Amino acid sequence: MTAKLVLSTCPDVEHAQRIASCLVAERLAACVNLIPQMQSIYRWQDKIEQTNEVQLLIKSDHGTLSDLEARLTELHPYDVPEFLVVTIEDGSANYLAWLGQCLQRDTK
Secondary structure, rough: OOOEEEEEEEEOHHHHHHHHHHHHHHOOOOOOEEEEEEEEEEEOOOEEEEEEEEEEEEEEEHHHHHHHHHHHHHHHOOOOOEEEEOOOOOOHHHHHHHHHHHOOOOOO
Protein backbone atom coordinates (compact mmCIF):
# COMPACT_ATOMS: atom_id res chain seq x y z
CA MET A 1 0.00 0.00 0.00
CA THR A 2 1.22 3.48 -0.86
CA ALA A 3 -0.47 5.94 1.49
CA LYS A 4 -1.62 9.25 0.02
CA LEU A 5 -2.81 12.54 1.45
CA VAL A 6 -5.29 14.31 -0.81
CA LEU A 7 -5.95 18.01 -0.33
CA SER A 8 -9.24 19.59 -1.30
CA THR A 9 -11.28 22.61 -0.24
CA CYS A 10 -15.01 23.21 0.23
CA PRO A 11 -17.05 26.41 0.48
CA ASP A 12 -18.50 25.55 3.90
CA VAL A 13 -18.56 23.01 6.72
CA GLU A 14 -21.83 21.42 5.56
CA HIS A 15 -20.42 20.50 2.13
CA ALA A 16 -17.16 19.35 3.71
CA GLN A 17 -18.92 17.10 6.23
CA ARG A 18 -21.17 15.56 3.57
CA ILE A 19 -18.24 14.84 1.25
CA ALA A 20 -16.05 13.49 4.06
CA SER A 21 -18.80 11.19 5.35
CA CYS A 22 -19.44 9.78 1.87
CA LEU A 23 -15.75 9.18 1.16
CA VAL A 24 -15.23 7.35 4.46
CA ALA A 25 -18.49 5.37 4.19
CA GLU A 26 -17.55 4.25 0.67
CA ARG A 27 -14.01 3.27 1.81
CA LEU A 28 -12.37 5.76 -0.53
CA ALA A 29 -10.81 7.47 2.50
CA ALA A 30 -9.80 6.10 5.87
CA CYS A 31 -10.13 9.50 7.51
CA VAL A 32 -10.87 13.09 6.49
CA ASN A 33 -9.85 16.01 8.67
CA LEU A 34 -11.76 19.28 8.24
CA ILE A 35 -9.96 22.53 8.95
CA PRO A 36 -12.56 25.33 9.00
CA GLN A 37 -12.13 29.06 8.55
CA MET A 38 -9.27 28.96 6.11
CA GLN A 39 -8.97 32.01 3.87
CA SER A 40 -8.13 31.42 0.22
CA ILE A 41 -6.97 33.98 -2.32
CA TYR A 42 -6.88 32.72 -5.90
CA ARG A 43 -7.50 33.60 -9.52
CA TRP A 44 -10.76 32.38 -11.03
CA GLN A 45 -12.10 33.38 -14.44
CA ASP A 46 -9.46 36.10 -14.67
CA LYS A 47 -10.43 37.75 -11.37
CA ILE A 48 -8.71 37.66 -8.00
CA GLU A 49 -11.09 36.03 -5.51
CA GLN A 50 -10.92 35.95 -1.73
CA THR A 51 -13.13 33.58 0.23
CA ASN A 52 -13.36 31.50 3.38
CA GLU A 53 -13.13 27.78 2.80
CA VAL A 54 -12.78 24.50 4.67
CA GLN A 55 -9.63 22.48 4.00
CA LEU A 56 -10.07 18.72 3.68
CA LEU A 57 -7.13 16.44 4.49
CA ILE A 58 -8.13 13.11 2.98
CA LYS A 59 -6.11 10.01 3.99
CA SER A 60 -6.20 7.32 1.33
CA ASP A 61 -3.92 5.18 -0.82
CA HIS A 62 -2.75 4.88 -4.41
CA GLY A 63 -5.27 2.18 -5.29
CA THR A 64 -8.30 4.37 -4.55
CA LEU A 65 -7.16 7.61 -6.22
CA SER A 66 -9.08 7.42 -9.50
CA ASP A 67 -12.32 6.39 -7.76
CA LEU A 68 -11.72 8.97 -5.04
CA GLU A 69 -11.22 11.77 -7.57
CA ALA A 70 -14.32 10.77 -9.55
CA ARG A 71 -16.49 10.61 -6.42
CA LEU A 72 -15.14 13.87 -4.99
CA THR A 73 -15.83 15.61 -8.29
CA GLU A 74 -19.37 14.18 -8.35
CA LEU A 75 -20.13 15.31 -4.78
CA HIS A 76 -18.40 18.69 -4.96
CA PRO A 77 -20.19 22.00 -5.61
CA TYR A 78 -17.17 23.60 -7.36
CA ASP A 79 -16.69 23.43 -11.13
CA VAL A 80 -13.03 22.55 -10.57
CA PRO A 81 -12.50 21.08 -7.10
CA GLU A 82 -8.99 21.01 -5.71
CA PHE A 83 -7.48 17.50 -5.89
CA LEU A 84 -3.81 17.53 -4.95
CA VAL A 85 -2.09 14.29 -4.00
CA VAL A 86 0.88 14.00 -1.66
CA THR A 87 2.66 10.68 -1.22
CA ILE A 88 3.24 9.65 2.38
CA GLU A 89 6.83 8.43 2.51
CA ASP A 90 6.78 7.15 6.07
CA GLY A 91 4.59 6.95 9.15
CA SER A 92 3.64 4.86 12.13
CA ALA A 93 3.36 1.22 11.09
CA ASN A 94 0.22 0.83 13.20
CA TYR A 95 -1.43 3.90 11.68
CA LEU A 96 -0.58 2.86 8.13
CA ALA A 97 -1.90 -0.65 8.79
CA TRP A 98 -5.15 0.85 10.14
CA LEU A 99 -5.40 3.09 7.07
CA GLY A 100 -5.04 0.10 4.77
CA GLN A 101 -7.67 -1.90 6.68
CA CYS A 102 -10.15 0.98 6.45
CA LEU A 103 -9.82 1.07 2.67
CA GLN A 104 -10.37 -2.65 2.09
CA ARG A 105 -13.59 -3.25 0.18
CA ASP A 106 -15.55 -6.50 0.11
CA THR A 107 -14.60 -8.49 -2.97
CA LYS A 108 -17.54 -10.91 -2.65
